[in-house]
Amino acid sequence: DFFYAAEVAKNVTIFFNLLLKTPALNSAQTAKALIQLENICEHFALDQSVRAMITEAEKRDIPWFRIAPKFRDVQFGYGHKQQRMRETLSSKENILATTYSRDKDFSSRLLGSVGLPVGKFVTVANANEAMAQAKLIGFPVVLKPLSGGKGIDVVIGLRTPEAVFNVAKDLLSRSSKLIVQSYMPGDDHRLLVVAGKFTAAARRNPASVTGDGQNTVEQLIRIANTDPRRGYNFYRLMNYILIDEELRRLITDQKLTLSSVPEKGRKVRLRRTANIAAGGDAVDVTDIIHPD
Structure with missing residues (x-):
């Protein structure tokens, strides 16, 4: 314009x-x-x-x-x-559906009520409660804010009470309540339905880099960020991969540091969640999606 x-x-x-x-x-x-x-x-x-x-x-x-x-x-x-239209919202959106989608406790109960697998979950308000509920649910677990979107502050695959306590304490500095939920491994897919009809599907992949035997993890991230399709705040097809504490923890779990040089062909995971906002990518799978 x-x-x-x-x-x-x-x-x-x-x-x-x-x-x-x-x-x-x-x-x-x-x-x-x-x-x-x-x-x-x-x-x-x-x-x-x-x-x-x-x-x-x-x-x-x-x-x-x-x-x-x-x-x-x-x-x-x-x-x-x-x-x-603003971003992905349009004047066609149902305000009730939008409200439901932002309340992860209610939306999980709603999905569960129609037979969809949502796993065990509970809402908590402090780190000690999160740790206790994680023990009852069984490890590994997922922690995420009660409200929010774009995968912000969603942490998956926590395997110890100490990890749950530390992550919960951090997340509660930004959110009043959290969801503790059982971890269900699998691929992340987004389906687009327009006027009640399936239109498209995409598989979303967590951010990662592949070793070449020469560059460090940090250098591989910098190389990945030179992709012209990457940018900030959804103005490009993908977002930049940012180096933060979550990324450092994940590569430490893989016995690596930012200065490590992964062998050629080794895939280094940089995010646990498959979010475009966190540097992930998406593959169009519309043509191979199951008709059901």
């Missing part, structure tokens, strides 16, 4: 003026300036979900526009048939 194009043009002009005024700019400074330009552009950009909808709308000659400058809400069409 005009606002986004105007912002990009303005900042591209600033960038090239900087180059003209500073002819001795070295490669590191140029790279830094380019990153700043990219961040500015992405700040005003629409996320990939909305962009995909815009692409399809344009194919069908459906008009669209950004509702207000600097906001990411988009309107498709006009009048009583108009629809609005």
